[in-house]
Amino acid sequence: MKDHDAGVVLASATTLALLPTSAFAHASDRGHVLLLPTGYYIAGGALAVAVSFLVLALLPPAVLDNFWRRRLPLFTFGDAPRILISLISFAGFALLVAAGLFGSRDPLSNPLPLVVWTLLWAGFTLLQGVLGDLWSWLNPWYGPWRVASRVFALDTAKPPRLPSWLGYWPAFALFFAFAWFELIDPAPDDPARLAFAAGLYWLVSFTAMLAFGYDGWSRRGEFLTVFFSMVARFAPFERVDGRLGLCWPGAKLLAGEPLPQSGTAFLLLALSSVSFDGLSKTFFWLGLFGINPLEYPGRTALIGIGSFGLVLTFVLLAAVFALAVILGQRLAGDKHSFGEAAGLLVWSIVPIALAYHIAHYLTVLLVDGQYALVALSDPFALGWDLFGTANRMVEAGVVAGAQSAWWLWNIQAGVIIAGHVLAVLVAHGLAWRLHKQPSRAALSQLPLTLLMIAYTIFGLWLLATPTAG
Amino acid sequence: MADKNGFFDLSKTTLTRRTALKGIAAGAGLALAPGFVRYSQAQSSAPIKIGFQSHRTGIGAAYGRWYEKTSAAAVKAINDAGGIGGRPVELVIEDDGTDPARGAEVVAKFAKQHKTDIVFGTLFSHVVIGSAPAAGENKIPYFVVSEGHHVASTKLNRYVFQPGITDVKSQIQSMAPWIAANAGKKVTQIFPDFAFGYDHRDYLPPALKAHGADVIAQIAIPPTESSFTKYFPQIPAETEVIYHVMVGPAVLTFVKELGEFYGSQRPQLFGFMDSLEATDINSPGLEFLDGSHFWEGSPRYAQANDSAAQKAYRAAVGIDDNGAAVGDPKDVSTASHMFGCWETLYVVKKAMEDAGYKGPEDRAKLVEATEALKEFAEGPEHPQGAKTFNGKIHQCFGIQNISKVEGGKLKVVHKTKIEDGLYEAEGDYTTQAL
Numbered sequence: 001m002k003d004h005d006a007g008v009v010l011a012s013a014t015t016l017a018l019l020p021t022s023a024f025a026h027a028s029d030r031g032h033v034l035l036l037p038t039g040y041y042i043a044g045g046a047l048a049v050a051v052s053f054l055v056l057a058l059l060p061p062a063v064l065d066n067f068w069r070r071r072l073p074l075f076t077f078g079d080a081p082r083i084l085i086s087l088i089s090f091a092g093f094a095l096l097v098a099a100g101l102f103g104s105r106d107p108l109s110n111p112l113p114l115v116v117w118t119l120l121w122a123g124f125t126l127l128q129g130v131l132g133d134l135w136s137w138l139n140p141w142y143g144p145w146r147v148a149s150r151v152f153a154l155d156t157a158k159p160p161r162l163p164s165w166l167g168y169w170p171a172f173a174l175f176f177a178f179a180w181f182e183l184i185d186p187a188p189d190d191p192a193r194l195a196f197a198a199g200l201y202w203l204v205s206f207t208a209m210l211a212f213g214y215d216g217w218s219r220r221g222e223f224l225t226v227f228f229s230m231v232a233r234f235a236p237f238e239r240v241d242g243r244l245g246l247c248w249p250g251a252k253l254l255a256g257e258p259l260p261q262s263g264t265a266f267l268l269l270a271l272s273s274v275s276f277d278g279l280s281k282t283f284f285w286l287g288l289f290g291i292n293p294l295e296y297p298g299r300t301a302l303i304g305i306g307s308f309g310l311v312l313t314f315v316l317l318a319a320v321f322a323l324a325v326i327l328g329q330r331l332a333g334d335k336h337s338f339g340e341a342a343g344l345l346v347w348s349i350v351p352i353a354l355a356y357h358i359a360h361y362l363t364v365l366l367v368d369g370q371y372a373l374v375a376l377s378d379p380f381a382l383g384w385d386l387f388g389t390a391n392r393m394v395e396a397g398v399v400a401g402a403q404s405a406w407w408l409w410n411i412q413a414g415v416i417i418a419g420h421v422l423a424v425l426v427a428h429g430l431a432w433r434l435h436k437q438p439s440r441a442a443l444s445q446l447p448l449t450l451l452m453i454a455y456t457i458f459g460l461w462l463l464a465t466p467t468a469g
Numbered sequence: 470m471a472d473k474n475g476f477f478d479l480s481k482t483t484l485t486r487r488t489a490l491k492g493i494a495a496g497a498g499l500a501l502a503p504g505f506v507r508y509s510q511a512q513s514s515a516p517i518k519i520g521f522q523s524h525r526t527g528i529g530a531a532y533g534r535w536y537e538k539t540s541a542a543a544v545k546a547i548n549d550a551g552g553i554g555g556r557p558v559e560l561v562i563e564d565d566g567t568d569p570a571r572g573a574e575v576v577a578k579f580a581k582q583h584k585t586d587i588v589f590g591t592l593f594s595h596v597v598i599g600s601a602p603a604a605g606e607n608k609i610p611y612f613v614v615s616e617g618h619h620v621a622s623t624k625l626n627r628y629v630f631q632p633g634i635t636d637v638k639s640q641i642q643s644m645a646p647w648i649a650a651n652a653g654k655k656v657t658q659i660f661p662d663f664a665f666g667y668d669h670r671d672y673l674p675p676a677l678k679a680h681g682a683d684v685i686a687q688i689a690i691p692p693t694e695s696s697f698t699k700y701f702p703q704i705p706a707e708t709e710v711i712y713h714v715m716v717g718p719a720v721l722t723f724v725k726e727l728g729e730f731y732g733s734q735r736p737q738l739f740g741f742m743d744s745l746e747a748t749d750i751n752s753p754g755l756e757f758l759d760g761s762h763f764w765e766g767s768p769r770y771a772q773a774n775d776s777a778a779q780k781a782y783r784a785a786v787g788i789d790d791n792g793a794a795v796g797d798p799k800d801v802s803t804a805s806h807m808f809g810c811w812e813t814l815y816v817v818k819k820a821m822e823d824a825g826y827k828g829p830e831d832r833a834k835l836v837e838a839t840e841a842l843k844e845f846a847e848g849p850e851h852p853q854g855a856k857t858f859n860g861k862i863h864q865c866f867g868i869q870n871i872s873k874v875e876g877g878k879l880k881v882v883h884k885t886k887i888e889d890g891l892y893e894a895e896g897d898y899t900t901q902a903l
Binding site for chain 2: 030031032034035104105106107108109186187189190283286287292293294295296297298299300301393395396397398400401402403404466467468
């Protein structure tokens with residue numbers, strides 16, 4: 001559209017905005033939640049987190065440490081199929097991008113947006129958290145990188161190193177761009193738009209992997225791998241030297257090395273962006289900017305406010321987290337550097353991030369997951385039925401009505417509370433690594449526990465408060 | 470496919486949402502099916518491409534889903550009966566994200582990239598208003614199913630039509646005679662404090678006055694409010710009817726608190742189904758609505774005296790007797806509005822056939838042929854009821870339903886006359902150049 005035309009359109013739109021309108025902000029499922037006694041849940045959740053802190057403070061650290069260290073070895077398997085699986089995954093990815101470009105224009109019929117946003121982002125994160133690091137096998141880069149390295153005879157043993165001062169900042173910047181695209185961009189579901197974005201991202205990452213080595217780039221640059229491998233540390237599965245074993249959920253977090261500042265920032269951004277996704281639709285947030293949630297103006301009109309909010313939630317969370325760590329260090333008379341303490345304690349954010357992710361995307365997963373099954377059977381809208389699911393009925397009713405709302409609310413609240421209790425548990429174990437004296441370890445955790453109680457309240461409130469849509 | 474009355478009976482076929490969206494592929498497949506109506510009359514059997522501007526994501530997604538289902542069912546029915554002018558119809562869906570700016574882009578994309586014959590299907594008023602200029606610039610007919618008064622106000626442009634659903638001004642006006650005669654003469658309005666509420670605030674009082682009733686109080690509730698008890702003391706004691714049009718997630722809370730305020734002694738209640746579209750009226754909190762009345766565009770619940778056309782329409786779209794998806798009883802439809810998609814597509818068919826429409830070069834002829842339409846008879850193509858069409862303001866006028874909540878269902882107790890909702894035209898699109 002030419003600038004002149006745009007001006008005309010804008011002018012006429014402004015005049016027309018004064019016209020009477022019909023509104024269809026419907027009594028959505030949040031309406032049922034508004035009738036539930038959510039206040040009691042919020043109080044109960046805060047209490048549960050506080051009580052778990054007190055119980056932990058009283059337990060001898062050695063008991064806990066022995067508990068966390070338990071492992072149950074299962075079996076051993078090699079890395080041989082990894083290349084093949086990654087190559088298959090890459091082929092699937094290429095097909096999906098083609099579907100995005102040439103398949104249906106409808107984001108609920110085209111498999112690309114459904115796979116990227118629903119199956120991968122909402123769903124696969126959950127799998128990583130439960131089953132461990134599947135992504136290191138399934139990512140669409142490893143196989144092609146190995147093939148390309150062979151073809152171009154690259155020296156994979158000693159690739160040029162990504163400068164260490166960069167830390168995780170490349171992954172941080174890319175994750176921010178991803179979150180912005182998901183939450184702020186006017187049309188991240190548009191199949192062609194997403195195909196360009198995803199295709200370009202694959203290519204850029206692949207090039208970077210050729211330049212800095214697969215490990216070099218995927219550990220600190222490719223944000224999905226960084227995010228997924230952090231989430232996988234929560235999983236009750238561990239693979240050391242090819243041997244798979246069972247461990248307690250979160251146990252691997254306790255063994256984590258302190259993250260550099262950029263890694264700490266990355267984890268906090270992962271949590272703050274999901275939090276902002278919830279916050280941005282609340283009446284409270286929209287009200288702050290004088291936006292009528294019943295007449296939600298659409299994403300384009302909210303780009304500025306959304307960008308501001310995405311940055312703001314990160315800055316606020318990072319500041320509060322830093323403050324909690326500093327205060328904790330003061331209380332305990334800590335000699336460790338702030339960076340080391342923060343970099344270690346930030347691992348306790350993983351269970352919270354995972355809990356937010358599950359609670360936040362549960363309904364999307366339940367409904368759009370069904371659309372994904374349908375779309376995958378006919379990726380190019382040509383009437384195919386590859387997996388026998390092309391004519392499957394999508395039951396949107398699974399998340400509708402008072403009964404579903406009750407179930408969903410209870411699951412979401414349970415997950416949020418459990419995530420925070422586990423976070424307190426992990427933080428406690430990490431603190432013990434910093435302070436061998438139990439009373440000091442407990443004292444150092446007090447401010448962080450307050451932060452976690454506050455975040456429990458915030459997380460439950462996000463799920464209980466009126467929202468647009 | 471047609472029963473003995475000549476109505477389409479699709480109840481025995483399995484219609485999935487994808488069936489009608491297969492477009493060219495499906496059209497070609499059907500043409501080869503033995504015994505099928507061949508698209509023989511057409512000079513070209515290339516499909517008529519209808520750009521469906523759909524609220525697939527964003528705040529309108531719950532409505533968008535049902536609009537899509539209804540439109541897919543209508544396209545299937547049209548194709549099964551030989552298409553438009555002998556050509557199959559293909560729906561091309563683009564998501565507007567319920568976003569006015571994106572809506573305008575989508576309309577331009579339909580015109581320039583997909584080269585669809587028309588654009589169709591928009592519900593949300595702000596998206597219609599945001600997209601209409603793009604339809605005008607690209608000279609592509611834009612058939613909306615929005616119920617807003619914006620089309621009839623003649624403040625949009627000559628390419629925008631609303632021939633399948635009555636606008637809100639007419640809906641409100643046509644409620645007045647029944648309210649005055651049956652519910653009470655002293656009416657208090659409770660509405661959300663923004664444009665949607667203002668339609669009701671502005672159009673109801675003069676209409677009631679004409680029938681000897683009065684609005685004695687108007688209570689505007691801030692849109693972000695989620696607790697309402699503090700507003701109820703403003704309701705005058707002599708109120709005989711509370712006319713409520715609250716929308717949004719807090720509707721259930723509103724009804725519950727109103728019930729707690731009044732107990733068993735309450736005035737008559739009259740509402741608009743917009744408040745509870747896609748929501749089960751038997752939800753906890755809504756018990757207080759028992760015995761109250763609602764405007765309904767097309768009845769959600771199957772009625773004892775449903776016409777064969779209405780039955781066939783419900784079966785084709787896939788809604789059960791409670792107005793929920795067949796096979797998914799918790800997925801309550803947007804029955805009061807989505808019929809407009811079905812009817813609009815049949816208006817498009819009629820207008821295209823009248824115009825001898827062949828392709829985008831005939832779009833101006835299509836506009837004129839649509840403007841020449843006068844009335845639509847009740848039947849398989851217009852199952853909601855008969856309508857008249859005012860070509861000067863591009864708006865249709867139909868009957869409305871007043872339903873009583875009874876035994877957990879909505880029972881139609883009154884059907885308005887078309888004349889009840891007619892008003893003086895505010896302008897004339899036909900004077901604008903094409």
